Amino acid sequence: MRELICITCPKGCHLKVDEENDYKVTGNGCPRGAIYGKKECTHPTRVVTSTVKIVGAEIERLSVKTNGDIPKEKIFDVMKELNRVVVKAPVHREDVIVSDICGTGVDLVATKDL
Amino acid sequence: MYDCIIIGAGISGCSLAFELSKYSGKVLWLEKNNDVADETTKANSAIIHAGYDPEPNTLMAKYNIWGNKIIPSLCKDLDVPCKNIGSLVVGFSEEDDRTIEMLYKRGVQNGVENQRIIKQPELSVMEPNLNSDCTSALYAPSACIINPWQFAIALSEVAIQNGVELRLNEEVTSIKKDGDIFIVNDTYKAPLVVNCAGVMCDHVTGLIKKPDYKITPNKGEYYLLDKSQGNMVHHVIFQCPTKIGKGVLVAPTVDGNLIVGPTSTNTDADDYSTTSAGLKIIRENAVKSVPNMKLQENIRTFAGLRARSDTKDFIIGEDKDIHNFFLIAGMASPGLSSASAIALDIVRMMQEKDYFLNLKKNYVSTRKVVRFKEMSHEQRKEYIEKHPEYGRIICRCETISEGEILDAIRRSPKPVSLDGIKRRCNAGMGRCQSGFCGPRVQEILANELGVSQLDIVLDKNGSYILCGRTKENGDE
């Protein structure tokens, strides 16, 4: 039995995951907690939020995020990849900045209009 | 070749540079920091004392009384905040009553005008938030509160306008004498040198002779409370000195805050740290005078150094061994109150030696700064129409506009640090302590100085703010 705190929403439910029993989750307040509990024990993932360089805008950094979960162990690979990116204004929210970042199958998107 | 070299740009050096600048003669002025008024002058009680405190017949007594008389009008000329609010030394016991009586007599001897001893209930009417256990007080109406660093900066700005040559970041490391001429740092030559090096005075004297006095830096720690507490008292409130200590003072500042302190501990010449023990002493003592004060409304704690001499008095005038080597040393309290008078006296002493005899024809002796906050709605509207940069408010706590910041940067001596801007126009002085305006001031300063934001320091050299940029390791 593994005890976790659900990070899906600010509620932070205290989950119990039964690793012996197909990762059955208890203590979750909603179905997303069950999904999180299992995933955290099998292949943990995170959304990465950060910035990239932008030119031609009022400010010099554009906020971005991975448009979905990426494997936790790839976080620093993604951060390294971001160092290489320079975008030109104008950029709109949801524009894809890097597609399939680090082979995760997930796109890096802008989170702001600049 | 110069006519005079001034060492140090605290209040003593600034006052002297200002006075000398009115006369024909080349003055060189050396300061080790990147700005004027960056040590004792920026961290003290910000009071122009009435003059009952110094022992009679001391230099402290003489210059304090004299300084107190001339500083208010000088501040008016230079557009420096200075308010004549008077001071009260409050007493709680018979022992305190005797101290107050003694201080009163000393005041009479020193020449303090209009002082009187006040009893209850008048005391409570004057200061409703004062501890009601206070039985009597020495009231000295001539005491003032002042913005000490703006005073020094204003003096330096006028001095520079009048032709004094200020070299910042120039620490004095050697003084030699070739006949009648001093050679400072192996480069600068002049027949007169004035040592106003504050806590380093004995060290500077030591560059040319074995010093016959010793300066012990004595640290005073303070609390500065938010403007919500600024109306707690209406006078400078001192406690009676006792065998245990001098007590702490509580006073409004010219900016509307409440200053509480100081402590007193001997320390090193570069120790500006506050300590938990010191802050505790202030907290415990301050509430004795003003029990309702909310110390949790503190916005900043800080410490300043007093340049205390083992001679127990100021050391003013020509060194007894080195001809034409002048001293303004041992400028512990009431140094700020006395510096202007001392400067006048030093000029007189130089004139007796036939230096600085001719007043310039067109010297500047006044200064005016724009303060958005002090304008009426109509004045603001009109002024911003002509000068749009005064419409953009950068420091929201103190309502300081971009125009005022630019104005400060464009004057000389040019500030190069965030604190340099703060000292000139109050941006960052308020309750958020530059959390909001710091980055913006940094940007304006970098643009104006034509440097990267990374090069802007908080205060002294080496106090860098930022360590680099994000996303800069891409090519590695």
Next chain:
Amino acid sequence: MNNRYDVVVIGGGPAGLASAIAARQNGAKSVLIIERDKELGGILNQCIHNGFGLHHFKEELTGPEYAGKYIDEVDKTDIDILLDTMVIEITPDKMVYCSSSIHGYLMIQAKSIILNMGCRERTRGAIAIPGTRASGVFTAGAAQRYVNIEGYMPGKRVVILGSGDIGLIMARRMTLEGAKVLAVVEVMPYSNGLNRNIVQCLHDYDIPLYLSHTITDIVGKSRVEKVVVSKVDENRNPIEGTEMEFDCDCVLLSVGLIPENELSNALGIEMDPRTHGPIVYENMETSMEGVFASGNVVHVHDLVDFVSLESETAGMGAGRYVSNGEVSKNRFVRTINGDNISYVVPQYIRKDNVEKSVELSFRVRRPTQQVNIVVKDGDTIIAKFKKEHVIPSEMEKISIPKILLEKADKELVVSIEEDA
């Protein structure tokens, strides 16, 4: 741009955006938002992490996205916006004086005003940390702005004081950008941040959290070189002999937020010493008729979704005020702190102005498990809610239906009762 508006909204952050839209939809014919920054969105623009919007938009958004969606909504309306403009003064006759380098000095007459100025961070001074005045000490929010908006690093080896959410978020953010976060230090025996942030910001990156510890000295002549961290006793006083030293060049402070009420204080509206914000009625109207307030200026929230919700109430109140006039104060109840409660908002409820129900927001004083939130008037129990656990860092919200509210005569005492 004219100089008369039905509703003037002070601040274009999440609160201002929501209240402006709601005011326009509920009867205000002309609405103006005045924002001091160069763009709308307020603090959300620098909160580039995700976790926003789950209540309001039913999806997980980053701060800029949450703001962006609201800004899109505002753009669809005829709400006027003044950017890069600072409100200098508001008077009781509802004149708003503001200043800008582009628009000049403006004097705007409003029929109703909504205060949405948000909050600011407590500083080193507020907690009087001893030590030198070396550079390298930042509030976490100031550091966040440097990193996320301007792209500057405020330090390389970091100690964070305070485990509020901004501190935790910045621990992760600084780590991702290549800094080493040596410790997060919290004076309380429990964290002040959300549990999820302890997990995803600290545990994910092996950053130690020192509970019941504080910084007792900051060392360094020009730049921070070292901090001393000590354990504290139950009265939060440092215990001698427990000192640990961390060699660092940067200290980030996440030691609380204070509602930004300089304008409100100068205006002379009544304040609540518990929240440091204005006292408000059920529709977020302050003690001054026609002046409303919502969001962090009233009480510090932990979720922006609730700021939006509360601001919709304020906007609706202002819209109705300009179209229908004053609300009757005849029948009202006060809300009161009961056991283990530090504040309740709103402070007053005018019963006749409640349609279906009234929302009460409050915080507890200490963490407690298995509780009942009980609302009473004298001995009469008005409502009771079960809850697994309550902690001071999470604002609680309950909804009292009008029928139950009618049972209250003078006051609503909210308290936390532990399950026997």
